Amino acid sequence: MTQFNDLNLDPKVLKAIAEAGYETPTPIQAGAIPPALEGRDVLGIAQTGTGKTASFTLPMITLLGRGRARARMPRSLVLCPTRELAAQVAENFDTYAKHTKLTKALLIGGVSFKEQDALIDKGVDVLIATPGRLLDHFERGKLLLTGVQIMVVDEADRMLDMGFIPDIERIFGLTPFTRQTLFFSATMAPEIERITNTFLSNPEKIEVARAATTGENIKQGVVKFAPSRKDRESAEKRALLRRLIDAEGEACTNAIIFCNRKMDVDIVAKSLKKYGYNAEPIHGDLDQSQRTRTLEGFRSGDVTILVASDVAARGLDVPSVSHVFNFDVPSHAEDYVHRIGRTGRAGRKGTAVMICSPRDEKNLEDVERLVQSQIPRLDNPLGTTAADETPDEAEERPRRGRSRRVERNAPKAAERDAKAKPEQSKPEQSKAEQPKAEQPKAETVTEVQQPRPAPAPEAKAEQPRAQQRGRSGRDRRRDDADEQVVGMGEDVPAFILKSFKERRAG
DNA sequence: AAAAAAC
Numbered sequence: 092m093t094q095f096n097d098l099n100l101d102p103k104v105l106k107a108i109a110e111a112g113y114e115t116p117t118p119i120q121a122g123a124i125p126p127a128l129e130g131r132d133v134l135g136i137a138q139t140g141t142g143k144t145a146s147f148t149l150p151m152i153t154l155l156g157r158g159r160a161r162a163r164m165p166r167s168l169v170l171c172p173t174r175e176l177a178a179q180v181a182e183n184f185d186t187y188a189k190h191t192k193l194t195k196a197l198l199i200g201g202v203s204f205k206e207q208d209a210l211i212d213k214g215v216d217v218l219i220a221t222p223g224r225l226l227d228h229f230e231r232g233k234l235l236l237t238g239v240q241i242m243v244v245d246e247a248d249r250m251l252d253m254g255f256i257p258d259i260e261r262i263f264g265l266t267p268f269t270r271q272t273l274f275f276s277a278t279m280a281p282e283i284e285r286i287t288n289t290f291l292s293n294p295e296k297i298e299v300a301r302a303a304t305t306g307e308n309i310k311q312g313v314v315k316f317a318p319s320r321k322d323r324e325s326a327e328k329r330a331l332l333r334r335l336i337d338a339e340g341e342a343c344t345n346a347i348i349f350c351n352r353k354m355d356v357d358i359v360a361k362s363l364k365k366y367g368y369n370a371e372p373i374h375g376d377l378d379q380s381q382r383t384r385t386l387e388g389f390r391s392g393d394v395t396i397l398v399a400s401d402v403a404a405r406g407l408d409v410p411s412v413s414h415v416f417n418f419d420v421p422s423h424a425e426d427y428v429h430r431i432g433r434t435g436r437a438g439r440k441g442t443a444v445m446i447c448s449p450r451d452e453k454n455l456e457d458v459e460r461l462v463q464s465q466i467p468r469l470d471n472p473l474g475t476t477a478a479d480e481t482p483d484e485a486e487e488r489p490r491r492g493r494s495r496r497v498e499r500n501a502p503k504a505a506e507r508d509a510k511a512k513p514e515q516s517k518p519e520q521s522k523a524e525q526p527k528a529e530q531p532k533a534e535t536v537t538e539v540q541q542p543r544p545a546p547a548p549e550a551k552a553e554q555p556r557a558q559q560r561g562r563s564g565r566d567r568r569r570d571d572a573d574e575q576v577v578g579m580g581e582d583v584p585a586f587i588l589k590s591f592k593e594r595r596a597g
Numbered sequence: 598a599a600a601a602a603a604c
Contacts, residue, residue: 173601200603223603253601351599375601401600422598 093121099128101153103190108149111186117142122297124150127273132294134287135275138432139246141299144183147243147273151217152188154241154271160194160214164238168266169219170259172249173402174199174379175386180245181219193217200224201379208233222250222258229265236265247276247283256282263290309435312469313420313445313455327473328446329362332418334472335444336368336396339414342442345389346414348398349430351422359418360398369393374400404429412436417445420454424461444469 095108095116116124119137127133127150137143151167160166171177181197188195196210198220204227211218211234218225228234242263244250250259272291276283287294316331318324336343348363350356353374360372371385371394382402388394389409397403404426415434421427427445435441445466447455459465 221602223601227603249601255602258602353600404600423600426600 098124098149099153100124100149101156101191103156104149104152104187107187107189117146117299119143119297119299120146120149122299123147123273123295126295127151127271128153130154130271132271132291133273134291134294134296135273136277136279136296136298137275138277143245143275144180145187147245147275148180148183148187151241151243151273152184152191152193155193155216156191160216161238162214163211163233164214164235165196165211165218166216166238167218167241167243168225168236168239168262169217169243169245170222170225170250170262171219171245172221172253172255174201174221175382175402176246177219177221178383184217184219188217195219198224198228199379200227201382204228204231222255222262225262226258236262237267239266239270241271241273242266243273243275245275247274247286248278248280251280251282256286260286260290308439309431309441309443311431311443311445311466313447313466314469314471316446316448316471318448324448325358328418328448329359331446331471331473332359332416333363333366333368335416335446336414338472339442339444342413344413345392345395346397346416347403347409347412347430347433348396348416348418349404349421350398350400351419353400355418356398356400363396363398368396370396370398372398373403375402401426401430403433409433413440413442415441415443417443420445420447420451420458422454424454424457427458428462 093116094114095105098116098121100108119135119141123133123135123146127147133147135143135146137146147169155166158166169177169180171180177197177199181195184193184195193216194210194214195217196207196215196219198207198211198218200221200223207224207228211228225234229236244259247259250256272294274287274291274294279287314331314335316328318327332348336346348359348370350359353376356372356374360370363370371388373382373385377385385394385397386409389397397409401421403409404421412434415431417427417430421430431441431443434443445455455466
C-alpha cells in the first residue's frame with residue numbers, strides 16, 4: 092500500500108505528516124497528490140471526511156517550497172464557500188507547513204481588513220479566502236492575482252448552491268492562464284461540469300465515494316410530531332427534542348442539532364441551555380468571533396451540543412460527532428444527506444434522528460425520494476396525541492449538566508472514544524423521566540437496511556439489538572478509526588454515487 | 598421560505 096513516504100512530498104512536509112501521526116494516505120490523497128506534484132490540473136470528486144483538504148495542501152506546500160512571495164502578489168489561492176471552511180483549511184496549512192517558511196493569509200468576512208491588509212502587503216505564499224472578501228480586497232486595489240501559480244476551488248457544488256459561481260469565474264479570470272488548478276466538488280452538476288471544462292486543462296480526474304453516508308453505519312430515524320395545541324407547538328417540539336436526546340443516553344457523546352431557521356437555532360439553543368444541556372448556537376447572523384469560539388469549544392469538547400443552521404451542514408470538520416438531530420426536515424432534500432453526513436464519519440457509527448411536523452411531510456417525501464428508501468419511523472416518546480400537560484412545565488426542574496464525568500454504563504463506547512474525548516459533560520437524568528428499561532438507549536433507532544424498505548414501524552423501537560441485522564464484519568466499531576478513513580469505495584449506497592439531479596429524477 | 602457570503 093502506498094505510504095506518504097512514497098509520494099515524493101517535501102521532506103519537511105513528510106516530517107509534519109509523521110508528527111501528526113499519519114502514515115497512509117486516504118484514496119483521494121493517494122490519487123490527487125501525484126498528479127498535483129507533477130503540476131497537472133486535478134478534478135477531485137469527493138465528499139468531506141475523505142481527507143480532501145490534505146490532498147491539496149500537501150502538494151501545494153511542496154510545490155511552493157522554493158521561491159518567495161512578493162508584496163500583494165500571493166503565489167497560490169484557495170477558495171472556500173464558508174468562513175469556517177476557510178479557517179479550517181488555514182489550520183491545515185499551519186499543521187503541515189510548520190517546518191517551512193511559507194506564509195499564509197486568511198481572507199474572510201466578518202473580521203477587520205486591517206490585519207489581512209498588513210499580511211497581503213508583506214507578501215504571502217498562500218491566500219485562503221471566501222469569494223466575497225477576496226473580491227473586496229481586489230476592488231480596493233490591495234491585491235494582485237497575476238502571480239497565482241496554484242488555484243484551488245474547494246466544495247464547488249456548494250459554491251454553486253450559494254450563488255458564488257459568477258464570483259469564481261471572475262476570480263479565475265484574474266489569475267494567469269498558466270496557473271495550476273485543483274478543483275473539488277462532491278457532485279458533478281452540469282453547471283460544475285461547464286466550469287471545469289472552461290477552466291481546467293486536461294485534468295486528472297479522481298473520484299472517491301465515502302463509505303459513510305447513509306449506508307450501514309448511520310442509523311436513521313424519524314419521529315412524527317403533532318402538537319396538542321397550536322399555541323404549544325414550539326414548546327412541545329423542544330420538549331420532544333429533549334426526550335429524543337435523553338433517549339440516546341450515554342451513546343450521545345456530542346451532537347449537532349439542525350434547524351431550518353436562524354431564529355429557531357437561537358430559541359432551541361437557549362431552551363436547551365435552560366434545561367441544563369451544554370448547547371451553543373451557530374449561524375450566519377452571529378458575529379464571527381462567536382462563531383469561531385463556539386466551534387472551537389465544540390471541537391475541544393467543552394461544548395457538547397451544537398445547534399446549527401445549514402452553515403454547519405457541509406464541510407465543517409468536526410471529528411467524532413455521535414448524533415445528528417434534525418429539529419426540522421430540511422427543505423432542500425440534499426441538505427439531509429449533508430446534515431447527517433456530520434455523523435458516522437470515517438467508518439464510525441452514527442445516529443441521525445429527525446422530527447417531522449405535519450407541515451414537513453412534503454419535505455420528508457422529498458428526502459425519502461432522494462435517498463431512495465424509507466427512513467424508519469420511531470415512536471414519539473411524548474405520545475402521538477395531546478399531552479396532558481405542557482411538557483416544558485412537566486420537566487421544569489432544570490438539570491445540572493455542567494459536571495464532567497467518565498461514562499459509566501457504556502464501557503465500550505468509552506473505550507472507543509477514549510482517545511478523542513475521554514470525558515464529557517452529561518445532563519443528569521431527571522427522575523421524572525421514564526425508566527431506562529422501557530427506553531433502551533441504543534435501540535431507539537433502527538438500522539437502515541438500504542435499499543431494503545424499513546420494517547413495519549411498530550416492530551422496531553423495541554426490537555432487541557441481537558435481532559437486528561447487518562451487524563457483522565465491517566459494521567463493527569473500529570477502535571482505531573479515529574483519523575483513518577475506512578471502507579472507502581465499498582458498500583456505497585447507489586444513490587450517493589449519483590448527482591443530486593439524477594437522484595431527484597429517481 | 599431560508600441560509601450563506603461583502604460593506
